Amino acid sequence: MAQMADVHRPPESFKLRLRRYDPESGDAPYWDEHTVALEPHRSVLEAILQARDKSDGSIAIRCSCRQAICGSCGVRINGEPGLACHTHLEDARAGAGADGAIEVEPMGNMPVIKDLIVDMDAVHWKKVRRVTPWLLPSEPAPEREYIVSKESMVDVTQTMACIQCGACVSDCLAMEVDPGFIGPAALAKAYRFVGDPRDQQQRERLLDLAQDPQGIYDCTHCFKCVEACPKDVNPMGQIMRLRRIAGTDQRIVDRNNGERHEAALTTLVRDFGLLHEAELPPRSYGGNSWFGKFHPAAAKELVSLLPTAAKAIGRRKIGVKQALFGHKLAKQDLDAVKRIYEKVESRPERYELNLYVSGVDEEVEPATAAASSEEVAS
Amino acid sequence: MPAHDVLIIGAGLAGQRAALAAAQEGASVAIMSKVHPVRSHSVAAAGGINAAINVTDDWRSHAYDTVKGSDFLGDQDAIEIMCSEAPAEVMHLEHLGVTFHRNERGELDLRAFGGASMKRTAYVADITGQAILHVLYEQLMKHHETVESYEEWFVTSLIQDEEGRCTGAIARDVRTGAIEVFDAKNVILACGGAGQAYKPTTNGLIVTGDGIALAYRIGAPLMDMEMVQYHPTCLVESGILITEGARGEGAHLLNKDGERFMEKSAPNKMELASRDVVSRAEQIEINEGRGVGPRGEGIYLDVTVVPRKRTLEALREIVNLGRDFAGVDITREPITIRPGQHYIMGGVKTDVDGRTPIEGLYAAGEVACVSVHGGNRLGANSLLDTLIFGRRAGEHAARRASTMAMPSAGRARAARDEAMLAGILGREHGGRRVSEIKDELGRTMNEQVAVFRDESGLREALATVTRLREESDSAWVDDRGTVFNQDVLGAMELGFMLDCAEAIVLGAIERKESRGAQYRTDFPERNDEEWLKHIDISRDGDGEPRIGYSPVTITQWQPEERKY
Numbered sequence: 010m011a012q013m014a015d016v017h018r019p020p021e022s023f024k025l026r027l028r029r030y031d032p033e034s035g036d037a038p039y040w041d042e043h044t045v046a047l048e049p050h051r052s053v054l055e056a057i058l059q060a061r062d063k064s065d066g067s068i069a070i071r072c073s074c075r076q077a078i079c080g081s082c083g084v085r086i087n088g089e090p091g092l093a094c095h096t097h098l099e100d101a102r103a104g105a106g107a108d109g110a111i112e113v114e115p116m117g118n119m120p121v122i123k124d125l126i127v128d129m130d131a132v133h134w135k136k137v138r139r140v141t142p143w144l145l146p147s148e149p150a151p152e153r154e155y156i157v158s159k160e161s162m163v164d165v166t167q168t169m170a171c172i173q174c175g176a177c178v179s180d181c182l183a184m185e186v187d188p189g190f191i192g193p194a195a196l197a198k199a200y201r202f203v204g205d206p207r208d209q210q211q212r213e214r215l216l217d218l219a220q221d222p223q224g225i226y227d228c229t230h231c232f233k234c235v236e237a238c239p240k241d242v243n244p245m246g247q248i249m250r251l252r253r254i255a256g257t258d259q260r261i262v263d264r265n266n267g268e269r270h271e272a273a274l275t276t277l278v279r280d281f282g283l284l285h286e287a288e289l290p291p292r293s294y295g296g297n298s299w300f301g302k303f304h305p306a307a308a309k310e311l312v313s314l315l316p317t318a319a320k321a322i323g324r325r326k327i328g329v330k331q332a333l334f335g336h337k338l339a340k341q342d343l344d345a346v347k348r349i350y351e352k353v354e355s356r357p358e359r360y361e362l363n364l365y366v367s368g369v370d371e372e373v374e375p376a377t378a379a380a381s382s383e384e385v386a387s
Numbered sequence: 388m389p390a391h392d393v394l395i396i397g398a399g400l401a402g403q404r405a406a407l408a409a410a411q412e413g414a415s416v417a418i419m420s421k422v423h424p425v426r427s428h429s430v431a432a433a434g435g436i437n438a439a440i441n442v443t444d445d446w447r448s449h450a451y452d453t454v455k456g457s458d459f460l461g462d463q464d465a466i467e468i469m470c471s472e473a474p475a476e477v478m479h480l481e482h483l484g485v486t487f488h489r490n491e492r493g494e495l496d497l498r499a500f501g502g503a504s505m506k507r508t509a510y511v512a513d514i515t516g517q518a519i520l521h522v523l524y525e526q527l528m529k530h531h532e533t534v535e536s537y538e539e540w541f542v543t544s545l546i547q548d549e550e551g552r553c554t555g556a557i558a559r560d561v562r563t564g565a566i567e568v569f570d571a572k573n574v575i576l577a578c579g580g581a582g583q584a585y586k587p588t589t590n591g592l593i594v595t596g597d598g599i600a601l602a603y604r605i606g607a608p609l610m611d612m613e614m615v616q617y618h619p620t621c622l623v624e625s626g627i628l629i630t631e632g633a634r635g636e637g638a639h640l641l642n643k644d645g646e647r648f649m650e651k652s653a654p655n656k657m658e659l660a661s662r663d664v665v666s667r668a669e670q671i672e673i674n675e676g677r678g679v680g681p682r683g684e685g686i687y688l689d690v691t692v693v694p695r696k697r698t699l700e701a702l703r704e705i706v707n708l709g710r711d712f713a714g715v716d717i718t719r720e721p722i723t724i725r726p727g728q729h730y731i732m733g734g735v736k737t738d739v740d741g742r743t744p745i746e747g748l749y750a751a752g753e754v755a756c757v758s759v760h761g762g763n764r765l766g767a768n769s770l771l772d773t774l775i776f777g778r779r780a781g782e783h784a785a786r787r788a789s790t791m792a793m794p795s796a797g798r799a800r801a802a803r804d805e806a807m808l809a810g811i812l813g814r815e816h817g818g819r820r821v822s823e824i825k826d827e828l829g830r831t832m833n834e835q836v837a838v839f840r841d842e843s844g845l846r847e848a849l850a851t852v853t854r855l856r857e858e859s860d861s862a863w864v865d866d867r868g869t870v871f872n873q874d875v876l877g878a879m880e881l882g883f884m885l886d887c888a889e890a891i892v893l894g895a896i897e898r899k900e901s902r903g904a905q906y907r908t909d910f911p912e913r914n915d916e917e918w919l920k921h922i923d924i925s926r927d928g929d930g931e932p933r934i935g936y937s938p939v940t941i942t943q944w945q946p947e948e949r950k951y
Contacts, residue, residue, distance in 0.1 A: 033868050050714065062822035066874035067866035071422070073591035076627045076708060078517060079426045095711060122562065123871045129423070130538070143525040144484030153440075154481045156493035162486045163700060166511060169486050169518050170703075173425055205484070240707075 020046040023098050025056055027068065028114040029124050038121070041065075042110065049099035053111060054082050056098055057125075069124035077239055080172030083179065084125050085114040090179040090237040093125075116179035118188070132188075133175045136195035140218070144202060145210040157206045168201040171242045177234035189223040193234035193244030196225060200247035203254060215255040219263035225251045226267025253359065269293050277335075279350045282343045285335035286327060290314055388798065391417040391535065392788035393781065394556060394571035396542050397578030397598060399427030400516070400770060401752025401777035403523040405575050405741075408781030410533040414788050416781075417569070419537040419558060420578075421593065421876070424524050428579055428591045429773065432516025433630035433704060434500060435508035436480075436770040438473035441497060444507055446470040451944055453768060456502040456661045457732075457761025458903035459919065459946040460611065460939060465739050465757040467942060469768075469775045476774050477509050485522045486511050488701070498701070499635040502661035502765040502951070513630045513704040516770060540567075541876050542597065543804040545574060545605050545748065546796045553605065553748035554794035557804045561876070564869025566801045566808075572791050573747050573784035576602060576735060577777060580753035581887035583880075585728035586829025587626025589618055595880035596887035598754035602735040603886050607743045608925035608935070610756040612887070613894030614732035614904045616764055617838050619665040621727030623685045627712050629705050629724055631766040633690050634658040636701060640669065641687040641721065642677040653951035660951035663763040663904045666726035670838045673725065685723035726838055730769065731887075732760040732904065733894065736923060736937075741780025747787075751780040758921065761939075762903015811864060811878045818861035821878045828855050828881075832888055836895055841909045845896045852888045859885060889932065890924045897922050897934055915946050 023045050030038040043060035054072055061068040071081040075094045082093040087104045093113065101111040119127040146155065177193040184190045191199075199218055202208045218224040225248050234244040255261045256268030273292035277285045290311050295304035321327045338346075393409040395402045398420035406418040420427065439446040450470040454461055481487055481495065487509050490496040497506040511518035527534055539561040546555040546568070555570040578598035582590025603609055619640070620629040634640070640658050642648045652668040653660035660668075669686045672678055679685050690698060690705075695718045698706060702717075709717040734756040741749040741757075752773040759772055831851045835844040859881050866874035900914040901907050923935040 031868060032870050062820070062826075066821070066864050066877070067868070067872075069866075069871045069873055071426070073422065073426055073428065073593045074431050075592065075625065076431070076712065078514075078704070079428070079430050079591060081422070081426045097711075126871055138528055143529040144522075146482065146484070150482040153478055154487070154495050157489060158493055159489040159491060159496070162489050163512075165486050166488075166514070166518075169511065169521065170514055172430075172517070173521075201486075202484075205486070207484070 018048045018050065020048050022046055023056055023102060024108070024110040025060060026110040026112045027057070027060075027124070028112070029068070030115075030121050032123055041068075047098060049102075050097050052094045053086055053096045053098060053101050053113060054093035056111070057093060057113065069126050071126055078172060080174035083116050083174040083176045085116060085179065087112050088114075090116055090176040092174055092176065092239045095239045116175055118178055118181060118184050119175065127175070129175055133173070133178050133194060136178075136192050137173070137198055139191055140195050140199040141210075141214065142195075142198050142202070144205065144208055146207045147209045155207045161204070161206050165201050165204045168197045168204070168242055168247055170240045171197055172240055174239065176237040176239060177244050180233045180237050182231045182233055183227055183229045187223060187227060190227045191218070191221065191224055193228075193248065196228070196251065197242055197244040197247040200251055203251060211254075212259055212261075215251065215259055215261055218251060219255045219261045219268070222265055225255065226263055226265050266293055279347065281335045282338035282346045283336040287318075287332050288335065388568050388570060388795075389417065389535075390570040390793050390795070391415050392571070393417070393573050393575060393784045394419065394569055395575045395577055395781075396420075396556060396601075397427070397576065397752070397754070398424035398536075398538075399429035399577065399579060399752065399773065400520055400523065401429075401754075401773035401780075402427070402575070402577030403520070403527060404774045404777035405577055405751055405781030405784075406534050407523065407526055407530065408778040409785040410530055412782055412785035414785035415535075416533065416785075417535040417537060417571075418527070419540045419542065419556075419569070421539065421541040421561065421597070423538050424527065424536070425521060426593070427520065428594050429520045429770070430517045431589070431591065431628065432770050433513040433628065434632035434635065435498060435510035435515045435767045436477060436519070436774075437500065437503065437507050437765070437767040438477040438509060438771065439470065439507055440474045440477060440495060440509070441505070441507060444505055446473065448504055449473065449507060452503050453759065453765055454761075454944045455949055456763055456765040456768075457759075458663070458763055458913065458949060459915070459944075460614070460758070460761030460903060460921070462758050462761075462940040463942040463944060464940045465759045468739050468779075469759050469771060472775050473771055476771070476778070480519060480522065480774070483522050483526055485519050488512065498632060499659060500766045501631050501634065501659045501665070502656070503659075508635065508767045510632065510701075512700070513632050513702050519770065519774075541879070542601060543808070543879065545601050546570075546800060547605050547745075548794060548796075550746075551606070552746040555796055557801055559804075559808070559876070561871060564872060566805050568796055568798055568801050570794055570796055572788040572793060573749060575741065575749040575751060575780050575784055576754050577750070577752050577773075577780075578754055580731040580734070581884060581891075582728055582731070583825075584828060584884040584888045584891070585615075585832045586826065587621070587624075587833070588728040588829070589621055589626055589628040590729070596883045597880065598750065599734055599890075600883035600886040602743060602745070602748065602750065603890065603926065605745060605748075606925060607745045607748060608736045608923040609733060609890045610736040610921050610923050610937070611733035611758055611761070611894065612731070612890040612924060613898050613922065614760070614762050615728060615836065615891060616662055616730040616732060616904050617666040617726040618729035619662055619669055619726050620688050620724040621729070622708075622713055623680060623723050623725050625712055626727040627708060628727070628729065629688060629708065629722065630702070631662075633688060633693075633702055633705060636690075636693045636697060638688055638690040639692055640665070641689055642672045643679045643683070644677060646677075648672050648677070656951035661763055661765060663906075664951055666838050667906060669726050678725075680723050685725050687721035688724045689721040690717040691719060691721065728833060728837075730764055731891075732756065732758070732762065732764050733891070736921075737776075739776075739779065740783040741776050742783065749780040749784055751776040762905060808875055808879075811875050812867055814861060814863040816863050818863060819858050821859070821862045821864060821874075821881050824855050824859055824862055825881050825884065828852065828884060828888060832891070836892055839906050839908050840895055841907060842896065845892055849889075849892045849896065852885060852892055856885045856889070893924055893932055893934065894922050919946060
């Protein structure tokens with residue numbers, strides 16, 4: 010029977026260090042410390058609200074549901090994005106600096122309005138609006154429901170579960186470099202339509218997102234959004250699925266050549282066990298053949314890459330021999346890599362990692378782990 | 388000054404549905420909310436939405452279940468409208484893109500829910516409210532040219548003209564602190580319930596009875612306010628909701644002896660009796676010493692009897708809630724729950740088109756009392772209520788707008804609200820904090836106006852509410868700024884909650900019987916002869932509350948003894 014281990018633990022003292030900013034004061038942002046007494050399994054949000062209720066009513070934070078469903082209280086806690094209501098005080102303290110103070114700041118990549126409140130509309134919602142965020146079904150609608158598979162609806166429920174909190178946007182590294190990047194939340198929203206069999210504009214949506222230089226190929230696979238998401242939406246995974254559908258299924262060639270680049274990388278790893286850097290540009294343009302090297306665009310790309318290659322060699326990031334002939338792996342290692350490819354490619358259907366479909370992490374089959382390692386490699 | 392045919396206050400399901408319907412009718416529409424629309428508390432509705440869409444089902448069966456669930460206090464004409472229009476509304480949502488889960492044939496799947504005589508609850512895992520709310524917001528983004536959206540605007544009062552008609556609202560831009568006058572031919576209140584008058588509650592921090600109080604203050608009658616629903620499965624400490632979908636999927640309720648005690652009070656429906664019945668049964672177990680947990684104040688909800696794969700697919704959100712907020716893996720062990728404040732069946736009195744007795748003022752959703760829920764709301768009927776009556780209010784208001792000229796209140800009308808806010812900001816640090824008063828209010832309501840009530844407890848509660856209201860007049864705030872001054876808005880919300888609490892307690896004192904969510908230990912029987920009627924509470928301006936009655940509409944189902 011259930012143990013009530015986490016209930017009725019005595020309150021403990023927690024030190025909060027809040028990033029404050031008052032736009033009316035003319036002062037720069039500053040740190041403001043409060044000490045609260047709460048049970049350790051209470052949330053960071055409850056601690057902030059206690060500080061607000063008991064000592065300073067001017068602390069500003071958006072919040073409502075207290076149960077990680079309304080998406081209001083996205084913040085950075087000890088430098089990591091997440092929901093204040095969804096982070097236990099004891100966990101936050103474990104991740105705090107030397108003095109044990111839990112640091113709470115506004116999210117990144119969005120302008121701060123006041124204290125912990127950022128302008129979601131200026132960034133997050135603008136990007137959501139960019140992806141035509143509504144269903145475009147066949148018309149006229151049937152008298153009753155559209156008949157679609159059980160699995161397809163469970164599948165898109167993973168992206169439907171996004172609460173628009175902005176945690177993934179906050180720490181998206183690609184967006185930090187390129188603020189125009191459509192970004193993880195909006196692209197996950199796009200998958201919600203591309204993956205919905207009722208939508209009739211799948212190809213148009215993918216063309217749009219693939220050909221936009223700030224679209225699906227602008228993601229750099231840093232996994233920050235996957236870690237940040239409090240709802241297991243796996244935004245990067247959804248972006249990769251958009252790429253697979255665009256490239257493999259729809260054969261969409263994007264302006265940045267992202268799809269072929271990805272395919273080249275995948276086949277190179279299959280053939281060499283590791284990335285063969287010198288082969289990447291020609292294969293990206295010419296496809297998976299020796300003649301690809303003579304593709305005019307490849308030659309141009311190769312020449313333009315020479316300074317980069319020279320720099321890499323100069324800094325000893327790569328040897329001349331390696332650059333020209335690729336890495337040599339022991340045969341058994343190379344065979345092991347090949348076996349992963351065979352296993353993944355022999356599946357009748359592509360296996361997509363979706364927690365609503367596959368359950369929880371520990372239950373994921375080894376084959377799925379292999380499928381996701383492909384994402385890691387690319 | 389902004390002026391619209393239809394101004395909707397609140398952007399949850401009722402508000403968004405009203406906005407889309409009014410725009411469809413060709414009206415100029417504005418939707419206003421103190422939070423971003425997707426933060427509205429509709430987002431937390433988990434289990435699903437009822438509709439007789441199965442070919443072997445009949446909307447009359449749904450209507451009868453609703454009437455019985457309401458303990459015969461619901462108005463049957465309104466219930467007939469809600470239940471007969473439900474299938475088309477669910478199909479409309481499906482066509483807009485709601486990702487309802489399917490059966491093996493690819494049709495909408497249906498799950499069992501409390502008080503229902505068959506499976507008729509359509510769902511999206513256990514995030515149904517979120518899925519519908521987000522899909523409606525997608526539609527608002529699509530129709531941004533026809534629906535003006537004022538996000539993060541806080542309404543401070545409703546405007547009335549000399550004839551008493553409602554002609555707009557005064558609101559404060561939360562981001563800038565600016566006060567603006569919004570003229571409107573019609574105003575639709577769609578801003579939810581008043582759960583924060585209770586502590587704990589399943590309701591979000593934003594659910595502070597704003598709309599109920601705004602209408603009450605301009606003389607609109609409130610109906611059946613004593614009918615406050617306690618949901619049977621809430622986490623003991625935080626009040627966080629565990630969806631009824633868990634019991635719908637087959638979970639059991641157990642006391643400390645491992646007994647399925649629902650056998651005693653609902654031998655047929657067991658855990659799926661209506662919510663008032665289950666909450667009372669739980670409270671009896673707790674009161675008689677058969678509760679679980681260190682203080683014996685809980686009950687076990689055992690989800691382990693549901694196949695694990697099904698739980699992960701269909702109840703994923705509560706798997707997360709159990710893990711994150713109670714440290715329990717519900718797929719492997721029972722979780723401790725208890726009844727908690729969840730919903731208010733009462734609200735601003737309306738007809739079946741959302742019209743209140745104040746001309747130009749409409750209400751829909753939890754803020755309103757049509758009444759389709761009577762003494763007790765069935766699970767998965769609240770989403771339906773918001774959508775059906777949100778749409779009907781939107782359509783009616785749009786049609787009414789086409790026949791009239793735009794009113795104009797004038798900029799000067801804002802001065803009173805500006806002065807009121809300045810008054811709060813200027814209070815000396817002497818009295819109590821807003822947060823202290825709110826805390827005492829919540830605890831009082833949860834102790835004395837809860838599952839079991841009696842005259843003396845209710846009288847004490849009324850005295851406390853009256854005292855807290857006096858104290859609130861001098862409650863001070865720290866924040867003196869204009870940008871995102873949540874402190875001063877919190878003081879206004881406290882006033883809204885106190886108004887709602889006053890009406891709830893007065894209604895509970897007045898109704899000297901036990902019906903639905905109102906259980907009086909001093910009047911333990913239902914008394915149709917004297918109390919098969921609605922209690923209306925109204926006041927003019929700052930005047931004293933007056934109590935009146937209105938008849939219950941009965942069409943085809945005569946009151947009978949209620950057994951599950």
